[in-house]
Amino acid sequence: MHVTHLSLADFRSYPRAEVELGPGVSSFIGPNGQGKTNLVEAVGYLATLGSHRVASDAPLVRMGAERAVVRASVTEGGRQQLVELEINPGRANRARLNRSAQVRPRDVLGVVRTVLFAPEDLHLVKGDPGERRRFLDELVTARAPRLAGVRADYDRVLKQRNTLLKSAAMARRHGGRGADLTTLDIWDQHLARSGAELLAQRLALVAALRPLTDKAYEELAPGGGPAGLAYRSSAGEAVEEGASRDELYAALLGALGEARAQEIERGVTLAGPHRDDLVLRLGDLPAKGYASHGESWSFALALRLAAFGLLREEGPEPVLVLDDVFAELDGRRRERLAELVAPGEQVLVTAAVPEDVPAGLTGSRYAVAEGRVDRV
Known part of the structure; x- marks a missing residue:
């Protein structure tokens, strides 16, 4: 399983964003506060109907907007699916699958599967x-x-x-x-x-x-x-x-x-x-x-x-998301984790500087700054 396209409207800091993705490693690099985590948070939201950063939906909607939309094209076993969630704080969220009639948000669970690594994981222990x-x-x-x-x-x-x-x-x-x-x-x-x-x-x-x-x-x-x-x-x-x-x-x-x-x-x-x-x-x-x-x-x-x-x-192999986790690890753990996740079908990495991405995680790189996501 991997995400081939991610589309955001009024999600977090993004009035609009369109990101083409592929299998293998994709690294989003840019200074803190520029929106790297927002991108992978959106992928995680499609998988879990929740954020790994906040407990409620309200912070996910860009200030001044009434709602946010997260949409992704997903490929699994040669089959393409389009999943969409409309986030409406204070009201019921809405979902669509393959542009069909509206379904319940929980009916889209399983279309996207993720495993997320983040600094917050330390709270698990x-x-x-x-x-x-x-x-x-x-x-x-x-x-x-x-x-x-x-x-x-x-x-x-x-x-x-x-x-x-x-x-x-x-x-x-x-x-x-x-x-x-x-x-x-x-x-x-x-x-x-x-x-x-x-x-x-x-x-x-x-x-x-x-x-x-x-x-x-x-x-x-x-x-x-x-x-x-x-x-x-x-x-x-x-x-x-x-x-x-x-x-x-x-x-x-x-x-x-x-x-x-x-x-x-x-x-x-x-x-x-x-x-x-x-x-x-x-x-x-x-x-x-x-x-x-x-x-x-x-x-x-x-x-x-x-x-x-x-x-x-x-089941289908989940998307691996590593959200600014390498900066938290010592050199040995950093390299070992990179070795273990590198074979994943799709690995999404965020980092403040290129040096935080281990050399073993080669693949596509994106520069994230001032609301733009540009492949480099």
């Missing part, structure tokens, strides 16, 4: 559990785009359940009778059902990633591992790899029941996939808090390389 949950869920959706609907259902039920719990908590604090909680059992069942499906997919993903991550870490930092992955569930030890969806449903339902009194007191849902974590270990120690800066970088890169390897095994 050093950051909060939410960073690692996002990593898992984006990869789950890349493997099976239908899971976007499951994630949306879970988030919707969670929001409604939290609203009910918050109302009950506030009423109790102010001496009232409390909200009507007769529907809480129904919300528990809905949350456990969609949560069990999401859990099953996450657990299967962790099992598949585990050997690939350890292998990638050994390639990046020989003798520094082993690098291990484990899933920690807020529903307790009953949630384990290989459990059926019915078993996961029962475990989640039980955990919600046990936590109910505390949830009503605090006004928030305390059990479910939204409270879980991916535990990273180096040897016998957790990576978070114990790994050095270099070890943390190697682990983060190993996770991305494992994701790339898994997606490549299971």
Whole structure:
């Protein structure tokens, strides 16, 4: 899979941009603040319906514009597809596929697949559990785009359940009778059902990633591992790899029941996939808090390389995006990462200066400055 043309309208700093691309390595080079990352962010948005830089869509629309449009032509196995997303902050986004009638944005998931390396990846190791949950869920959706609907259902039920719990908590604090909680059992069942499906997919993903991550870490930092992955569930030890969806449903339902009194007191849902974590270990120690800066970088890169390897095994090879990552690495890691990604079908690199692009990543180069993208 590779992107052959990228078109932007009012996306970030670009009133308009048209960029012809091809397979192999394409490097976008220019000073900071000129729009290099905006280009690869747009490709990533088509793949995930989100940005690796911001949590909401509003910053993606150029100041003064009402909406932004990101469009890409994609080639995979001799088949050409055109995918388009219209970003409307505060309103529903719109999507088109092959210039057909409008489809739901999540219906275009899978047309573009990416694996992104960025300086923010260090948060996968050093950051909060939410960073690692996002990593898992984006990869789950890349493997099976239908899971976007499951994630949306879970988030919707969670929001409604939290609203009910918050109302009950506030009423109790102010001496009232409390909200009507007769529907809480129904919300528990809905949350456990969609949560069990999401859990099953996450657990299967962790099992598949585990050997690939350890292998990638050994390639990046020989003798520094082993690098291990484990899933920690807020529903307790009953949630384990290989459990059926019915078993996961029962475990989640039980955990919600046990936590109910505390949830009503605090006004928030305390059990479910939204409270879980991916535990990273180096040897016998957790990576978070114990790994050095270099070890943390190697682990983060190993996770991305494992994701790339898994997606490549299971379907069209994803586009590799390396957003200003080489400037963050020491010489050894820089060269080793370049060796590992260079064979990719399409590799998109951003860098402030040409010297930040390793010599092994030869290919097309683009100068990015003052809203222009020129092939050099």
